Amino acid sequence: MAIKKSQLYSALWESCNALRGSMDASQYKDYVLIILFVKYLSDKAGQPGFRLKVPEGCSFKDFVALKQDDKIGEKMNTKLEAIKELNARQIGDLALPNFNDPTKLGSGRTMVDTLSKLIGVFENDALDFSHNRAADDDLLGDAYEYLMKNFAAESGKSKGQFYTPAEVSRVMAKLLRIDELDRAEHTIYDPACGSGSLLLRALAEASNPRVSIFGQEKDSSTAALAKLNMLLHGISSADIKVGDTLADPQFKQYGMVSTFDVCVANPPFSMKNWLASGMKNDQYNRWTANLLPPDKCGDYAFLLHLIASMKTDEGRGACILPHGVLFRGNAEYDIRKHIVKQHYIKGIIGLPPNIFFGTGIPASIVIIDKKNKDSRKGIFFIDAKDGFKKDGAKNRLREQDIKRIVDAWNAQQPIDHYCRLVEWSEIERNDYNLNIPRYIQPKDTEIQHDIEAHLHGGLPAHDVDEMQEYWNACPSLKVSLFNNTANGYYHLKPAKADIAQVIEKDPSYVSQNGRFSTLLNKWKAEIMPQMKAVGQGARPMELIAKWSESLLDNAKEHSGLVDAYEVYDVLLNYWADVMQDDCYMIANDGWTYPEVKALKSGKGDKKKAIMYDEIVCDLVPVSIVLAEYFTAETTKIAKLSFSIESLQRELSYLVESNTDVFRFNYDDEDDKPVNVKIADVKKAIKNAKTDGTTKEYLAILKLWESTYTKKEGYVSQWKQKCTELTEEVVAKYAALTEDEIKMLVVERKWLASVVGGCEALMQNVTHHITSDVTSLAERYEVTLGATEGKVNDLEQEVLRSLKEMGFTL
Known part of the structure; x- marks a missing residue:
């Protein structure tokens, strides 16, 4: 059976992180990822088309054999050097971490235990990279991506810059028409490639996976991560070089920097002291002494390098830069003016704050395109700063945010408060200031208080009209909620407590709700056959792109x-959480009998049969099987559970309200009867005459006994029903036909969840309208006159109290 990515990656991270100890994540990642590479190499070696080789005695099994060896670190280094030497052509310049470094891994037994546990993490049977589960499934590459993201998040300020968040990389790749790259001679280049994630996202958008990719990285250990990243994604032809791109660009041709079809970059923000001696007049003509980025801020140095690295007539690229480059003065003003007048900039996208690792400041994507630049009318601005969700300590672009940016860019049409094309003449009038708020006005959310309404009551027409989007969609709703008076002020018709009910009963709102249900049903009817047609060899990523677009x-x-x-986001979120794993299982195994797991719980001799609702099946959850086939049985069990709980409450009440009767089992600390046992009660009843128990106390004891007996009868029935149902459910799983599995997964699981999530959005609309109308009503609910009257009443009450106490004013 196929494995669930989410569970695998989470387990990997938790295991690796637990072993890190006091070492910084930015260092520990080097050790983890090289072992991941060894595991991958061992699994793939010998397969057709796989170029890397494993020396004798250097497979992952040989690393496993080193566990608990006193010289484990030294021997691991030896094996890794042998792997590197045998594959010198591909990884000859790969910087290897030192597995025998006591300053990082501890000494003696500590080092042995740490490295042994690290190797053990990758002994997971699910980590079999010998084949992917489907044509477009990159199990290993995604595992690497997952680990890199977590390492970046844990690395602290200034140490997480080796990784560009995948969501930002996807946006950049989609904006650059990379799908047009369909030949191997086409090229993609990143001058500050870090661990290579941005390059790989760009390559993933290309029509031809054999497009050539090039990258340069200043830090040698980070460049090693990029090379590993390429290899683990099955790319052995990537050209990753080490060096300072600004001082010593490694890709040169005829004395100038090499040029590429597409350039992408996420360089270090505002890098200080980048300008080395002799660089003022750049020999590669990237900048001149008259157009020289300031020494204390290298942002424009990277942008100018990127522009120089694009092919003359058709090169294009995207660079992530801090917002300061859009408006800072002095030398940066001159450079910005020069770039704008050259018509190089095609677009600027403002991103939310706190989405990059290592910094919390907001940034922008600057799109450079040399193709047709002279016919370009201006710069297309997108203000996407508000589109994000919180994800731990960071913010993250949602699927809907990515899609909204890409759709707006492709359409190149104005959207209020979000995007528009700004012509060159307007930019010139603003003295080449490209600060996004100059051109995209944010939505005014400031409340404008109406003095007249505060004085005399009523709801200002301006405030009611602010909700025009509601009235446009539901024309009769405004009349259902408000009376319009002759003086231009409104009054709320229903009581505040009834607003939601009025909204839900309004004819136009009911109609709107019906149209929304119709669209969901239409989409279900269109998509259901496609979902049921998924089979072995399917390409899930292509499928979800088609389904979500529909x-x-x-x-x-x-x-x-x-x-x-937001509707789109519901599907994509459910895809990430559930459907993706399911589709890859089906693409790998087909609609086969779903594997049922964990029919026993506990360890060793303590194992016990689990309950029917504890059965685990990834593809067809037991809750769906129960709801579809066993509602009568689960209803009976639920009734028995309710009866048991009710009788237990009666027993507890008897004990708590008759503490003297149950003194035979007291808790010394609280002086309360606890844990009353049937044997103690029976004994007390039997010895009642001898002990001089009163008739009243005896009646209470007998009532407790009969109630307990009745409860135990229900418990016995409950256990029997549960056992029977568990056996029936297991048998049902085994008997499921392919058509039944498809029905349960597609209709009851996938579509029910997605449609349910979308319907919840409509319910949220009711809450939003209710909240907005209620807030407006409460804003002007108490007039100044009423407030003054209340103040006067309170003042008189205080004066009376003072007089009673003998004080006068």
């Missing part, structure tokens, strides 16, 4: 009050 198109056409991109 849902978005339907939502844009019919959704009304519900944001179409």
Whole structure:
């Protein structure tokens, strides 16, 4: 059976992180990832087309054999050097971490235990990289990406710059028309490639996976990560060089920097002291003494290098830069003016704050395109700063945010408060200041208080009209909620407590809700056959792209009050959480009998049969099987559970309200009867006459006994029903046909979850309208006159109290 990526990656990270000890994550990652590489190398060696080789005695099994060896660090170094030497052509310049370094790994037994545990992490049977599960599934590459993201997050300020968040990389790749790269001679280049994640995201968008990629990285250990990243993604032809791109560019041709079809970069923000001696007049003509980026800020140095590295007439690229480059003065003003007048900049996208590792400041993507630059009318600005979600300590672009940016860019049409094309003349009038708020006005969310309404009551027309998007979608809703008076002020019709009910009953809102349900049903009818047609060898990533685009198109056409991109987000989130793993299982194994796991719980002799609702099946969860086939049985069990709980409450009440009767089992600390046992009660009843127990106490004891007996009867029935149902459920799993599995997974699991999530969006609309209308009503609910009257009343009450106490004013 195929494995679940999410569980595998999480287990990998938790295991690796637990072994890190006091070592910084930016260092520990080097050790983890090289062992991951050895595991991959061992699994893939000998397969057709795989170029790397494993020396004798250097497979992952040989590393496993070193566990608990007193010289484990030294021997691991020897094996890694042998692997590097045998594959010198591909990884000859790969910098290897020192596995015999006591300053990082501890000495003696500490080092032995740490390295033994590290190797043990990758002994997981699920980590079999000998083949991918589907044509477009990159199990290992995604595992590397997952670990890199977590290492970057843990590395602290200034040490997480080796990784560009995948969501930002995807945006950049999609904006650059990389899908047009369809030949091996096409090239992609990153002058500050870090661990190579941005390069790989760009390559993933290309039509031809054999497009050539090039990268340069200043830090040798980070460059080693990039080379490993390429190899673990199955790319052995990537050319990654080490060196300072600004001082010593490694890709040169005819005395100038080499040029490429597409350039991408996420350079260090505002790098200080980048300008080495003799660089003022750059020999590669990237900058001149008259257009020289300041020594204390290298942002424009990287941008100018990127521009010089693009092919003259058709090169294009994207660079992530801090917002300061858009408006700073002095030398940077001159450079910005020069670049703008050359018409190099095609677009600027403002990103949210705190999405990059190592810094919390917001940044922008500057899109450079030399193709057709002279016919370009201006720069297309997108203000995407508000589109994100919190993800731990960082912010993250959601699927809807990525899609919204890409769609806006492709359409090149203005959207209020979000994007528009700014012509060159307007930029010139603003003295080449490219600060995004100059051109994209944010939505005004400031509340404008109406003095008249505060004085005399009523709801200002301006405030009601601010909710025009609601009234456009539901024309009769405004009339259902408000009375319009002759003086231009409104009054709320229903009581505040009834606003939600009025909204839900409004004819136009009901109609809007119906149209939304219709679009979901239409999409379900369209997609269901496609989902059931998924089979072995399918390409899940292509499928979800098609399904999500279909849902978005339907939502844009019919959704009304519900944001179409939020509908899109529901599907993509569910894909990431559940559907992706399911589709890869099906692509690998087909719609086969779903594997049922964990029919026993506990360890060793303490193992016990688990309950029917504890059965684990990744593809077809037991809750779905129970709901589809065993509702009568689960209802009976639920009724028995309720009866047991009710009788238990009766027993507890008897004990708590008759403490003297149950003194035979007291808790010394609290002086309360606890843990009353049936044997003690029976004994007390039997010895009642001898002990002089009163008739009243005896009746209470007998009532407790009969209630307990009744409860135990229900418990016995409950256990029997549970055992029977567990056996029936296991048998049902084994008997499921392929058509039944498809129905359960597609209809009851996938579509039910997605449609349910979308319907919840419509419910949220009700809450939003209710909240907005309620807030407006409360804003002007108490007039100044009423407030003054209340103040006067309070003042008189204080004066009376003072007079009673003998004080006068």
